[in-house]
Amino acid sequence: MFQLKTLALLSPLLFAGICTPVLRERLAQAPPPAFDHQVDSVLALMTLDEKIGQMTLFTTDWGSTGPTIREGYKEDLRQGRCGALFNSQGVAFTRELQRIAVEESRLKIPLLFGFDVIHGYKTIFPIPLGEAASWDLAAIEKSASTAAAEAAAAGLHWTFAPMVDISREPRWGRVMEGAGEDTYLGSLVARARVRGFQGKNFDNADKILACVKHYAAYGAPLAGRDYATVDMSERMFREVYLPPYHAAVDEGARTVMTSFNELDGVPATGNSWLLDGILRKEWGFTGFVVTDYTSINEMVNHGIVANEKEAGELAANAGVDMDMQGAVFQNYLEKSVAGGQVKEAQIDEAVRRILRVKFELGLFADPYKYCNEERERKVILSKENQDAARDVARKSIVLLRNEGVLPLNKNLKTLAVVGPLAADKDNLTGAWSGSGEGRHCVSLLEGIKSKLPGANILTAKGCDIEGTDRSGFAEAVEAARQAGAVIVAVGESRDMTGEAAARAGITLPGVQEELVRQLVATGKPVVVVLMNGRPLAIPWLAENAPALLETWWLGTQAGNAIADVLFGDYNPAGKLPITFPRSVGQVPIFYSEKNTGRPFNPASKWTSKYLDLPNSPQFPFGFGLSYTTFSYGETKVDKKTFRRGEPLHVSVSVTNTGSRDGEEVVQLYVRDLVGSVTRPVKELKGFQKISLKAGEQREVKFTLTENDFAFFTRPMKFGAEPGEFDVMVGGSSDNVKMVRVRMEE
Numbered sequence: 001m002f003q004l005k006t007l008a009l010l011s012p013l014l015f016a017g018i019c020t021p022v023l024r025e026r027l028a029q030a031p032p033p034a035f036d037h038q039v040d041s042v043l044a045l046m047t048l049d050e051k052i053g054q055m056t057l058f059t060t061d062w063g064s065t066g067p068t069i070r071e072g073y074k075e076d077l078r079q080g081r082c083g084a085l086f087n088s089q090g091v092a093f094t095r096e097l098q099r100i101a102v103e104e105s106r107l108k109i110p111l112l113f114g115f116d117v118i119h120g121y122k123t124i125f126p127i128p129l130g131e132a133a134s135w136d137l138a139a140i141e142k143s144a145s146t147a148a149a150e151a152a153a154a155g156l157h158w159t160f161a162p163m164v165d166i167s168r169e170p171r172w173g174r175v176m177e178g179a180g181e182d183t184y185l186g187s188l189v190a191r192a193r194v195r196g197f198q199g200k201n202f203d204n205a206d207k208i209l210a211c212v213k214h215y216a217a218y219g220a221p222l223a224g225r226d227y228a229t230v231d232m233s234e235r236m237f238r239e240v241y242l243p244p245y246h247a248a249v250d251e252g253a254r255t256v257m258t259s260f261n262e263l264d265g266v267p268a269t270g271n272s273w274l275l276d277g278i279l280r281k282e283w284g285f286t287g288f289v290v291t292d293y294t295s296i297n298e299m300v301n302h303g304i305v306a307n308e309k310e311a312g313e314l315a316a317n318a319g320v321d322m323d324m325q326g327a328v329f330q331n332y333l334e335k336s337v338a339g340g341q342v343k344e345a346q347i348d349e350a351v352r353r354i355l356r357v358k359f360e361l362g363l364f365a366d367p368y369k370y371c372n373e374e375r376e377r378k379v380i381l382s383k384e385n386q387d388a389a390r391d392v393a394r395k396s397i398v399l400l401r402n403e404g405v406l407p408l409n410k411n412l413k414t415l416a417v418v419g420p421l422a423a424d425k426d427n428l429t430g431a432w433s434g435s436g437e438g439r440h441c442v443s444l445l446e447g448i449k450s451k452l453p454g455a456n457i458l459t460a461k462g463c464d465i466e467g468t469d470r471s472g473f474a475e476a477v478e479a480a481r482q483a484g485a486v487i488v489a490v491g492e493s494r495d496m497t498g499e500a501a502a503r504a505g506i507t508l509p510g511v512q513e514e515l516v517r518q519l520v521a522t523g524k525p526v527v528v529v530l531m532n533g534r535p536l537a538i539p540w541l542a543e544n545a546p547a548l549l550e551t552w553w554l555g556t557q558a559g560n561a562i563a564d565v566l567f568g569d570y571n572p573a574g575k576l577p578i579t580f581p582r583s584v585g586q587v588p589i590f591y592s593e594k595n596t597g598r599p600f601n602p603a604s605k606w607t608s609k610y611l612d613l614p615n616s617p618q619f620p621f622g623f624g625l626s627y628t629t630f631s632y633g634e635t636k637v638d639k640k641t642f643r644r645g646e647p648l649h650v651s652v653s654v655t656n657t658g659s660r661d662g663e664e665v666v667q668l669y670v671r672d673l674v675g676s677v678t679r680p681v682k683e684l685k686g687f688q689k690i691s692l693k694a695g696e697q698r699e700v701k702f703t704l705t706e707n708d709f710a711f712f713t714r715p716m717k718f719g720a721e722p723g724e725f726d727v728m729v730g731g732s733s734d735n736v737k738m739v740r741v742r743m744e745e
């Protein structure tokens with residue numbers, strides 16, 4: 001085992017406890033006091049410069065021959081001036097960097113290695129928005145645990161995920177990275193991802209630290225532009241945007257990342273109300289807070305401080321523990337302590353939090369714990385991981401329209417597989433795809449070919465994703481004419497989503513829709529396969545495509561998963577986690593809107609509406625078709641009147657009325673009819689994904705408790721107000737059956 005010679009000599013206390021594996025059921029709980037002694041023992045040895053080093057995170061780079069680190073950063077490691085690195089990966093590289101830290105630095109404090117493992121490390125899973133469409137928390141947890149296992153095998157300790165930003169902004173490029181528009185679903189997904197990444201403990205070095213981001217409200221930028229201003233009422237913030245971060249912290253996430261945006265005039269990175277107040281005091285968070293990339297420096301641009309030194313002071317005093325890449329702490333914090341602008345006690349607290357997490361990971365006991373070449377070879381891209389990716393990928397697909405076309409017959413002799421994304425591999429990983437590579441992805445064309453090895457498959461690109469070149473249309477149309485069915489893959493390119501990738505228009509780019517129109521005009525059965533990272537406004541396709549499948553970016557196993565759905569080996573069951581508008585002009589559009597004083601009434605001009613479009617979306621939240629059909633009985637409750645604090649039991653009988661087995665997401669919504677502040681017309685408060693054989697009927701039961709009726713009341717207190725509520729159950733937010741109940745004191 002690695003010997004921490006200096007520390008062990010100076011501190012027997014420190015060395016005593018570190019070899020004992022400490023089992024923690026819940027990482028959120030206060031860390032074992034033993035670590036506090038160990039942490040303090042280390043802290044006692046540190047110079048101020050070394051303390052600030054632990055608060056400093058730098059990136060490594062990727063050169064043409066592999067990973068590299070700037071000479072200056074290497075020297076920082078030797079001097080103890082940098083305690084964590086990100087974007088380093090691979091056992092050989094991380095081992096070498098760790099060696100520098102633990103053999104060449106004075107105190108030999110191990111490094112922490114972070115990376116954006118958002119939806120897979122090398123085996124790429126669907127983009128998070130796609131995974132949320134599965135409404136399958138076990139599948140989402142499995143995706144995160146597979147990502148963690150691969151990342152850990154590559155020497156990584158820490159992922160900058162889950163991203164839990166609620167977003168009702170399809171223009172925003174990062175909407176692909178979250179779980180969509182809904183707080184309830186988003187909070188459960190946040191928990192599932194934290195469980196998947198962190199597991200119960202880090203004993204086997206196959207789990208990694210989660211980092212909840214971007215705290216807070218990054219998903220609500222004005223006009224959808226990345227990094228733009230966020231401004232909302234505290235009630236909206238606490239009710240809609242804040243709960244998923246809380247859920248993730250409550251589930252045990254050990255780190256939190258601040259967001260780039262300001263909130264009510266104060267940038268999140270310098271916001272003590274968010275960091276010290278809500279996160280630490282209200283929620284009891286004991287892990288550490290890292291900034292987003294250079295977000296301390298950016299506070300100068302925000303106009304909240306005059307220079308970087310002041311920015312560092314604002315951040316440190318607000319409760320930031322680690323500076324990502326900005327080097328503000330490194331450059332100025334010592335001066336700020338000398339000048340009395342930041343107390344050394346504040347620095348000590350930050351360093352304690354960081355060291356404690358390093359102890360929890362077991363890095364002091366064995367800094368090379370995550371360095372195992374054999375495991376790296378075995379785990380990454382394993383067959384088992386491919387199977388998991390295929391399973392989650394097909395669960396994420398949403399069938400938006402089907403005029404009797406799908407599933408396709410496996411006896412088809414000739415098929416046309418066309419469109420700019422039909423044979424594409426590079427885009428399938430989507431944005432934020434870790435270390436994933438297009439060459440490991442199964443394209444749609446490959447997936448179809450392996451499903452129908454004997455078929456004659458005609459292919460043509462037709463056009464590019466962007467641009468106006470129509471010269472390939474004729475070849476694609478000719479292929480369609482010769483085929484028994486046409487599959488056309490269209491959408492966005494992966495770099496149209498993710499960070500700094502907002503779009504003002506959210507239609508299908510380029511001339512892709514024209515291509516589809518020409519294919520549909522052949523009269524052949526045309527299946528439109530969408531690949532994209534945000535809700536698109538596609539009214540013509542939504543009303544004219546014979547079949548329309550939303551496949552997001554499904555990752556490494558995309559082609560196989562889509563082929564499973566196209567040919568009926570898997571019956572699609574995904575439901576939209578975000579509303580699809582008819583036009584960008586409807587944005588923001590989401591199901592849980594307020595009624596207003598003049599709700600839309602077609603008989604009256606003076607009500608809330610557009611002159612040129614319906615209010616309703618193209619596809620609502622919770623919507624998704626299946627190859628079978630489900631019918632819902634009346635929504636029943638065990639009592640129409642119940643007392644505050646008493647559970648309310650809700651049930652509904654769901655029948656598979658079609659001829660195929662299938663899965664259905666049964667959704668429960670609540671509306672508070674009269675409140676001390678106005679309430680949304682619908683709020684998701686429960687769901688169950690059930691599997692029913694053809695013809696099978698099942699009673700689905702929910703239990704609602706007081707919290708499900710609660711909200712931030714007029715005096716900003718969370719609680720339920722007695723009165724009337726509607727309880728609604730159905731298979732989509734726009735298709736529910738309602739029962740009215742009354743809560744009494």
Ligand code: NOJ
Nearest residue numbers: 116160213214292293499
């Ligand atoms: C900036 C992004 O906003 C954040 O999500 C990411 O984790 C960091 N860069 C590090 O790559």
